[in-house]
Amino acid sequence: xxxxxxxALLTAVGLAPLAAMVTPLTARVEPAQAAPTMAASGATVVVxxxxxxxxxxxxxxTNFLDFQALGLIYDQLVQYNSKLQLVPxxxxxxxxxxxxxxxxxQLRRGVHFDDGSLFTSADxxxxxxxxxxxxxxxxxxxxxxxxxRIVTTGPYAVKFLLxxxxxxxxxxxxxxNLSIMPTKAIAAGTLAKQPDxxxxxxxxxxxxxxxxxIQANPHYWGGRVKIGEVKIETIxxxxxxxxxxxxxxxxxxxxxxxxxxxxxxxxxxxxxVLDLTYRALMLQDRKGPLANLDNRLAIACxxxxxxxxxxxxxxxxxxxxxxxxxxxxxxxxxAVCPTPNLTSAKNYLKQAGDPKGFSFTAMTSTALxxxxxxxxxxxxxxxxxxxxKMRIQNLAGDAYIQDWLKGKFQAAFAWNGADPNPYTMYGxxxxxxxxxGVPAGYSSAKLEKLLVQGDTATSAAAQxxxxxxxxxxxxxxxxxxxxxxxYDYAAVSPxxxxxxxxxxNSTSLYSLRTATVS
Amino acid sequence: MTRRRAGFxxxxxxxxxxxxxxxxxxxxxxxxxxxxVGATPYNAQLQNPLTTLKGPSPSHPFxxxxxxxxxLSLVLEGLWVSLxxxxxxxxxxxxxxxxxxxxxxxxxxxxxxxxxxxxxxLFAIPAILLALAIVTALGPGALDSALAIGVGYIPxxxxxxxxxxxxxxxxGYVQAGRVLGFSSTRLLFxxxxxxxxxxxAVQASLxxxxxxxxxxxxxxxxxxxxxxxxxxxxxxxxxxSLASQAWWTLAAxxxxxxxxxIGFNFLGDGLRDAFxxxxxxxxxx
Numbered sequence: 001x002x003x004x005x006x007x008a009l010l011t012a013v014g015l016a017p018l019a020a021m022v023t024p025l026t027a028r029v030e031p032a033q034a035a036p037t038m039a040a041s042g043a044t045v046v047v048x049x050x051x052x053x054x055x056x057x058x059x060x061x062t063n064f065l066d067f068q069a070l071g072l073i074y075d076q077l078v079q080y081n082s083k084l085q086l087v088p089x090x091x092x093x094x095x096x097x098x099x100x101x102x103x104x105x106q107l108r109r110g111v112h113f114d115d116g117s118l119f120t121s122a123d124x125x126x127x128x129x130x131x132x133x134x135x136x137x138x139x140x141x142x143x144x145x146x147x148x149r150i151v152t153t154g155p156y157a158v159k160f161l162l163x164x165x166x167x168x169x170x171x172x173x174x175x176x177n178l179s180i181m182p183t184k185a186i187a188a189g190t191l192a193k194q195p196d197x198x199x200x201x202x203x204x205x206x207x208x209x210x211x212x213x214i215q216a217n218p219h220y221w222g223g224r225v226k227i228g229e230v231k232i233e234t235i236x237x238x239x240x241x242x243x244x245x246x247x248x249x250x251x252x253x254x255x256x257x258x259x260x261x262x263x264x265x266x267x268x269x270x271x272x273v274l275d276l277t278y279r280a281l282m283l284q285d286r287k288g289p290l291a292n293l294d295n296r297l298a299i300a301c302x303x304x305x306x307x308x309x310x311x312x313x314x315x316x317x318x319x320x321x322x323x324x325x326x327x328x329x330x331x332x333x334x335a336v337c338p339t340p341n342l343t344s345a346k347n348y349l350k351q352a353g354d355p356k357g358f359s360f361t362a363m364t365s366t367a368l369x370x371x372x373x374x375x376x377x378x379x380x381x382x383x384x385x386x387x388x389k390m391r392i393q394n395l396a397g398d399a400y401i402q403d404w405l406k407g408k409f410q411a412a413f414a415w416n417g418a419d420p421n422p423y424t425m426y427g428x429x430x431x432x433x434x435x436x437g438v439p440a441g442y443s444s445a446k447l448e449k450l451l452v453q454g455d456t457a458t459s460a461a462a463q464x465x466x467x468x469x470x471x472x473x474x475x476x477x478x479x480x481x482x483x484x485x486x487y488d489y490a491a492v493s494p495x496x497x498x499x500x501x502x503x504x505n506s507t508s509l510y511s512l513r514t515a516t517v518s
Numbered sequence: 519m520t521r522r523r524a525g526f527x528x529x530x531x532x533x534x535x536x537x538x539x540x541x542x543x544x545x546x547x548x549x550x551x552x553x554x555v556g557a558t559p560y561n562a563q564l565q566n567p568l569t570t571l572k573g574p575s576p577s578h579p580f581x582x583x584x585x586x587x588x589x590l591s592l593v594l595e596g597l598w599v600s601l602x603x604x605x606x607x608x609x610x611x612x613x614x615x616x617x618x619x620x621x622x623x624x625x626x627x628x629x630x631x632x633x634x635x636x637x638x639x640l641f642a643i644p645a646i647l648l649a650l651a652i653v654t655a656l657g658p659g660a661l662d663s664a665l666a667i668g669v670g671y672i673p674x675x676x677x678x679x680x681x682x683x684x685x686x687x688x689x690g691y692v693q694a695g696r697v698l699g700f701s702s703t704r705l706l707f708x709x710x711x712x713x714x715x716x717x718x719a720v721q722a723s724l725x726x727x728x729x730x731x732x733x734x735x736x737x738x739x740x741x742x743x744x745x746x747x748x749x750x751x752x753x754x755x756x757x758x759s760l761a762s763q764a765w766w767t768l769a770a771x772x773x774x775x776x777x778x779x780i781g782f783n784f785l786g787d788g789l790r791d792a793f794x795x796x797x798x799x800x801x802x803x
Contacts, residue, residue, distance in 0.1 A: 237759070259584075259759050259760055259763060260759045263762040307567055311570065373740075373745075374756070378585065380745060381585070381746070384563075384746075
């Protein structure tokens with residue numbers, strides 16, 4: 001690991017021959033071969049979303065569309081398939097040893113980055129070192145919290161030395177935040193302006209707030225990409241996106257509002273998938289009225305989550321707790337008030353010393369989540385019934401993300417990414433050294449302990465019990481108010497074949513790798 | 519034949535545009551006042567899961583929205599909010615713009631040059647763009663929206679007032695007043711200002727129409743008063759995705775905006791004719 005780092009450093013400062021002398025000691029890099037080139041001709045597919053691509057550096061993105069867009073340029077070591085099973089990506093196989101404390105990956109051979117350089121184990125080491133470097137600000141660095149070191153055991157093999165048995169690290173490695181980038185580009189610091197990956201598409205241009213263009217990667221290891229170019233355009237209204245798909249100017253429209261998706265003409269294919277992602281009212285529990293547990297519990301009891309679901313997405317989804325779906329799904333969704341209970345809410349307010357209620361501000365961003373305005377309207381009316389005054393502050397997408405990352409909010413209607421593994425979902429918010437601890441707004445030793453216990457439990461029964469306790473702890477402390485999970489929709493032009501949404505929103509566009517256009 | 523001058527209100531009512539304006543603005547103001555005194559059919563903010571997206575019916579003449587709220591009540595509240603913001607915006611623009619126009623026209627020279635160059639600068643920026651910039655800086659809210667819209671319309675009042683004042687200061691009765699030793703303040707406020715009142719009133723009526731539209735635009739973009747304050751623009755924005763399945767959610771606030779804007783425009787046309795002495799004399803003959 002150290003030697004590989006030295007090699008990267010030497011290469012970066014222009015001493016490549018010296019680096020070549022160091023590198024063979026740790027990772028035998030094969031001489032770069034000319035990548036096989038396939039014709040990159042094909043039609044353009046225009047994808048429309050209400051949001052816009054905000055950043056180009058995959059390590060720091062937090063916006064769903066950024067994940068979706070950069071996920072077409074970059075590969076990770078492992079990936080989820082449509083059934084949420086882990087499948088090979090740049091790693092062809094993996095195995096645990098030494099009591100689960102060593103995780104060894106065998107890497108794919110003959111893969112090239114967009115800059116032409118050959119993918120090797122040194123790139124894995126450099127990419128993941130960059131991710132865990134606090135200066136990078138990687139949104140998923142916590143996924144690697146239990147990785148002590150990553151060492152190369154050859155040009156196409158890496159070992160993760162873990163501080164404890166950790167199976168969730170594999171789930172974490174599916175994140176675009178942990179994409180594999182070329183060592184040279186990392187050293188040059190060009191990734192924030194020039195994405196450089198091994199994925200099916202390569203970067204062409206980015207017009208902030210407007211469009212993001214990528215073209216087929218002729219060297220893609222996964223075979224010929226049949227779509228020549230993908231242009232991701234920002235259209236602020238879902239109704240306009242639907243009209244554009246209908247008119248044929250957009251081929252794939254990403255939608256969240258069922259009232260729009262359900263009224264598309266029959267000529268447009270509508271794909272929908274119940275998404276793992278979830279909507280929550282995130283609370284900053286460290287100061288102000290929301291620092292008081294009883295005030296938070298009053299909110300939890302006053303909010304009618306079923307009504308929020310009905311009015312914001314017309315019931316197309318389900319009310320969920322902290323773990324939305326899967327074997328560890330939270331049941332009931334809330335430990336204190338599974339259904340609205342205004343009497344309990346008023347009692348909590350009395351206990352808090354605020355019998356007449358209190359005021360706070362919740363931020364939304366209709367650009368990032370078009371349903372957030374309706375969610376806020378319902379919650380505002382729910383809370384008003386017990387005297388809690390919630391002001392709504394709607395922000396532009398980039399302003400919302402900036403404030404969210406800095407924890408500059410009292411409450412935020414958030415649309416958060418999820419994972420089948422609860423540790424992967426919440427380790428970065430509530431785990432030890434959580435890198436999203438600031439927006440999470442809450443921390444406790446008990447949550448940290450439960451996260452570790454859940455992650456290290458070996459039997460399914462023990463895992464289920466621990467994650468149930470974890471859900472209870474989150475909802476009984478009203479850390480946030482979990483609302484619902486909903487369907488994602490895509491309006492697909494009849495000319496596009498083979499496009500389907502994925503259950504993890506951040507991979508919604510993955511099927512463009514294999515889709516075709518007639 | 520002796521010509522006599524008809525009364526101001528008579529001329530306004532006899533003018534088709536003026537009459538239509540009076541009726542439409544009367545309806546809008548009446549609706550707003552009903553909301554102001556809490557005389558709406560329902561509590562506009564009352565959500566009812568059992569009545570979501572119901573079409574127009576005797577119990578809900580304008581239908582209900584996706585939260586089960588009565589749209590007629592919401593539209594009336596939205597009108598009241600729009601009217602408050604529009605009147606405040608026009609008051610700001612009218613007072614500041616008229617004073618600046620009178621001063622520029624009466625004093626002339628460098629005072630006029632400074633005021634008119636500032637006016638030119640403001641004119642260079644489209645009013646709605648200026649309002650967007652101001653409200654983004656101040657934050658969304660009724661007062662902030664009024665200020666943002668008002669600032670954008672100041673230059674129009676300055677221009678409209680300065681012209682007549684330039685000719686009025688050379689009028690015989692003003693010159694006579696000056697010879698008699700009247701102060702500039704007296705000349706301005708007792709003799710010149712009343713003579714531009716008609717121009718200002720016409721401009722104010724037209725500015726009210728623009729202000730209602732500007733307020734709706736800001737709200738549509740999410741920069742108007744935040745919920746639960748009802749806002750016509752925000753209602754249009756919210757319901758745009760429902761248009762194909764619940765047309766009334768879009769139609770109700772849209773029609774309210776159109777009626778208010780057309781009403782104030784017609785009223786402005788009527789006022790212009792009514793303030794025109796030739797028109798009044800002709801009518802009376």
